[in-house]
Amino acid sequence: xxxxxxxxxxxxxxxxxxxxxxxxxxxxxxxxxxxxxxxxxxxxxxxxxxxxxxxxxxxxxxxxxxxxxxxxxxxxxxxxxxxxxxxxxxxxxxxxxxxxxxxxxxxxxxxxxxxxxxxxxxxxxxxxxxxxxxxxxxxxxxxxxxxxxxxxxxxxxxxxxxxxxxxxxxxxxxxxxxxxxxxxxxxxxxxxxxxxxxxxxxxxxxxxxxxxxxxxxxxxxxxxxxxxxxxxxxxxxxxxxxxxxxxxxxxxxxxxxxxxxxxxxxxxxxxxxxxxxxxxxxxxxxxxxxxxxxxxxxxxxxxxxxxxxxxxxxxxxxxxxxxxxxxxxxxxxxxxxxxxxxxxxxxxxxxxxxxxxxxxxxxxxxxxxxxxxxxxxxxxxxxxxxxxxxxxxxxxxxxxxxxxxxxxxxxxxxxxxxxxxxxxxxxxxxxxxxxxxxxxxxxxxxxxxxxxxxxxxxxxxxxxxxxxxxxxxxxxxxxxxxxxxxxxx
Amino acid sequence: xxxxxxxxxxxxxxxxxxxxxxxxxxxxxxxxxxxxxxxxxxxxxxxxxxxxxxxxxxxxxxxxxxxxxxxxxxxxxxxxxxxxxxxxxxxxxxxxxxxxxxxxxxxxxxxxxxxxxxxxxxxxxxxxxxxxxxxxxxxxxxxxxxxxxxxxxxxxxxxxxxxxxxxxxxxxxxxxxxxxxxxxxxxxxxxxxxxxxxxxxxxxxxxxxxxxxxxxxxxxxxxxxxxxxxxxxxxxxxxxxxxxxxxxxxxxxxxxxxxxxxxxxxxxxxxxxxx
Numbered sequence: 033x034x035x036x037x038x039x040x041x042x043x044x045x046x047x048x049x050x051x052x053x054x055x056x057x058x059x060x061x062x063x064x065x066x067x068x069x070x071x072x073x074x075x076x077x078x079x080x081x082x083x084x085x086x087x088x089x090x091x092x093x094x095x096x097x098x099x100x101x102x103x104x105x106x107x108x109x110x111x112x113x114x115x116x117x118x119x120x121x122x123x124x125x126x127x128x129x130x131x132x133x134x135x136x137x138x139x140x141x142x143x144x145x146x147x148x149x150x151x152x153x154x155x156x157x158x159x160x161x162x163x164x165x166x167x168x169x170x171x172x173x174x175x176x177x178x179x180x181x182x183x184x185x186x187x188x189x190x191x192x193x194x195x196x197x198x199x200x201x202x203x204x205x206x207x208x209x210x211x212x213x214x215x216x217x218x219x220x221x222x223x224x225x226x227x228x229x230x231x232x233x234x235x236x237x238x239x240x241x242x243x244x245x246x247x248x249x250x251x252x253x254x255x256x257x258x259x260x261x262x263x264x265x266x267x268x269x270x271x272x273x274x275x276x277x278x279x280x281x282x283x284x285x286x287x288x289x290x291x292x293x294x295x296x297x298x299x300x301x302x303x304x305x306x307x308x309x310x311x312x313x314x315x316x317x318x319x320x321x322x323x324x325x326x327x328x329x330x331x332x333x334x335x336x337x338x339x340x341x342x343x344x345x346x347x348x349x350x351x352x353x354x355x356x357x358x359x360x361x362x363x364x365x366x367x368x369x370x371x372x373x374x375x376x377x378x379x380x381x382x383x384x385x386x387x388x389x390x391x392x393x394x395x396x397x398x399x400x401x402x403x404x405x406x407x408x409x410x411x412x413x414x415x416x417x418x419x420x421x422x423x424x425x426x427x428x429x430x431x432x433x434x435x436x437x438x439x440x441x442x443x444x445x446x447x448x449x450x451x452x453x454x455x456x457x458x459x460x461x462x463x464x465x466x467x468x469x470x471x472x473x474x475x476x477x478x479x480x481x482x483x484x485x486x487x488x489x490x491x492x493x494x495x496x497x498x499x500x501x502x503x504x505x506x507x508x509x510x511x512x513x514x515x516x517x518x519x520x521x
Numbered sequence: 522x523x524x525x526x527x528x529x530x531x532x533x534x535x536x537x538x539x540x541x542x543x544x545x546x547x548x549x550x551x552x553x554x555x556x557x558x559x560x561x562x563x564x565x566x567x568x569x570x571x572x573x574x575x576x577x578x579x580x581x582x583x584x585x586x587x588x589x590x591x592x593x594x595x596x597x598x599x600x601x602x603x604x605x606x607x608x609x610x611x612x613x614x615x616x617x618x619x620x621x622x623x624x625x626x627x628x629x630x631x632x633x634x635x636x637x638x639x640x641x642x643x644x645x646x647x648x649x650x651x652x653x654x655x656x657x658x659x660x661x662x663x664x665x666x667x668x669x670x671x672x673x674x675x676x677x678x679x680x681x682x683x684x685x686x687x688x689x690x691x692x693x694x695x696x697x698x699x700x701x702x703x704x705x706x707x708x709x710x711x712x713x714x715x716x717x718x719x720x721x722x723x724x725x726x727x728x729x730x731x732x733x734x735x736x737x738x739x740x741x742x743x744x745x746x747x748x749x750x751x752x753x754x755x756x757x758x759x760x761x762x763x764x765x766x767x768x769x770x771x772x773x774x775x776x777x778x779x780x781x782x783x784x785x786x787x788x789x790x791x792x793x794x795x796x
């Protein structure tokens with residue numbers, strides 16, 4: 033356990049704190065993230081957020097009060113030592129800041145970009161809680177430190193314990209697995225990551241678009257894991273190409289299943305199988321993983337003129353903003369609740385609006401109409417109103433009878449959620465799976481399943497969550513697996 | 522990277538490849554398929570495994586040249602590599618003792634039919650196989666099918682080999698003369714649709730192996746979805762084999778045409794680049 037008090041009492045921290053009066057710190061305005069122009073970025077796939085400059089980062093770090101009780105840390109699923117890394121930035125030790133983050137987070141450059149900080153660390157910041165002011169831009173600062181380190185060419189590779197020769201396997205190569213693999217490698221294990229697709233990275237590659245998370249950033253993180261000795265095997269489906277039993281025979285002693293929530297949900301409404309209607313997984317996979325929008329690549333995608341994306345989560349925002357970049361004249365979000373209930377990050381909603389995305393909230397498709405070639409032409413939309421809060425605590429949408437109207441659309445992306453991928457769970461006999469949600473049931477203490485050498489985490493356990501929660505699972509499961517393996521001796 | 526160890530032309534447009542894939546060769550069963558990607562920029566193409574050799578660690582696939590990816594694949598030679606091969610995917614065929622099994626293969630559909638014919642024969646069934654194609658050149662794997670069939674009927678549209686007529690003519694003949702307990706039909710969607718209509722008329726349980734458009738092949742994208750018994754199913758993880766009488770073939774045919782325009786354009790561009 034980190035002794036935050038003792039660390040805070042260190043001379044350099046104290047000195048920094050005294051260098052600027054708290055009142056002056058709280059009077060500073062929160063930094064604004066430099067961004068690509070909203071009109072310009074619609075015609076390219078480059079990252080929207082450009083990152084803070086050194087001056088901006090240091091200035092923002094002045095806002096952090098280095099609280100005696102750093103509540104921000106409690107908002108972070110992997111408990112990044114937030115005050116310490118921010119004070120390192122204030123001391124202009126940017127590499128030191130990155131090293132602090134990497135003590136607990138495997139993918140800081142990724143998390144600095146895609147974490148919902150406003151719901152996590154920043155929601156627990158003293159500024160938000162007590163001062164009712166905008167939080168310290170913890171996410172921006174995390175990204176700054178990670179980017180600075182990567183671009184400096186002095187990226188530190190975490191030290192690993194002496195190899196213990198024990199073989200362990202991660203199944204899936206998304207954020208949960210990468211976090212698990214990193215921790216296990218550090219503990220000296222011989223780690224192999226098995227991936228079904230032809231690229232490592234899972235949702236970071238097929239799901240999150242380039243304009244939100246450049247793929248080269250993910251690749252650098254994967255290369256670092258490789259330098260730590262982690263082996264990666266693509267095109268390998270555990271349960272199909274190789275069974276778990278065979279891996280056991282080949283000497284693997286523990287497994288971490290993080291195969292993701294790879295089964296898209298549809299709404300099962302009439303006409304939903306018309307051409308031009310995609311799951312968000314298919315649409316994003318074609319564009320991100322298969323590079324369908326690049327004429328150099330063979331995979332096609334249908335570029336719509338009037339694109340409708342159904343849903344209100346981050347995946348919906350990623351899809352609709354992708355559609356804009358593929359040249360859609362009209363790109364719409366159709367969401368059955370109101371904007372207040374949208375699960376997407378505020379920043380994504382904001383960016384989408386800036387890019388000209390229309391929001392049809394309290395609207396829900398009930399049918400699709402196609403032409404004689406089976407190509408979708410129109411959606412029949414029903415208006416909704418909000419009723420009493422449902423199980424999720426959000427006010428539930430109620431259809432307004434007789435309110436249906438038609439909207440022209442030639443591409444529809446259904447982004448209403450995903451279910452766990454059935455391949456791996458159905459291939460392991462006796463594995464405890466939630467009968468309804470099809471998620472793997474684990475002990476929340478150590479992410480161990482009912483089969484003692486099998487651990488699991490990420491969306492295959494949670495049914496659909498965030499990168500950071502997946503990573504948190506990976507870290508917890510690594511602790512669990514380490515303990516389990518040590519108990520065998 | 523998977524090495525091509527053997528290449529054989531069945532006809533101008535139909536090629537058989539034996540590819541190194543030891544893990545897949547070991548775990549595949551009749552009815553499974555693989556997804557291949559030719560190179561860094563290639564698309565993911567599902568192809569059914571027709572044979573496997575566990576000792577040599579190879580699988581056999583048969584491909585008909587129809588578009589850019591299949592032309593590029595057919596242009597590869599022994600010693601060349603396929604960038605990615607992943608599998609085995611899909612549920613294997615449910616093999617059981619039915620009695621008399623009528624196995625119908627249309628065009629390259631005979632390749633995925635082969636291991637199924639073999640498995641049904643080995644399960645103690647009487648197997649009557651019908652191989653159908655437009656002309657003699659397109660009849661493939663006849664000897665291999667004969668090895669595991671009690672009888673083989675050849676049907677060609679132009680009468681250049683075997684009997685003249687479409688596959689259903691041969692089916693009606695068999696059904697008229699003997700009791701058929703089970704039918705398997707694999708081939709172009711339109712052929713499977715008419716096979717299904719034929720056996721439905723005679724109330725013979727039938728399975729078809731669907732060859733819809735796919736991307737990942739692991740249930741992730743839903744590109745392959747098709748209505749079966751009024752419910753949307755994913756061919757890659759719920760199939761590829763389904764009760765033929767419950768498949769919405771019209772919807773499937775429509776969905777398979779989703780990229781017709783792009784495929785045509787890409788193919789024109791490919792041919793022009795070669796010319």
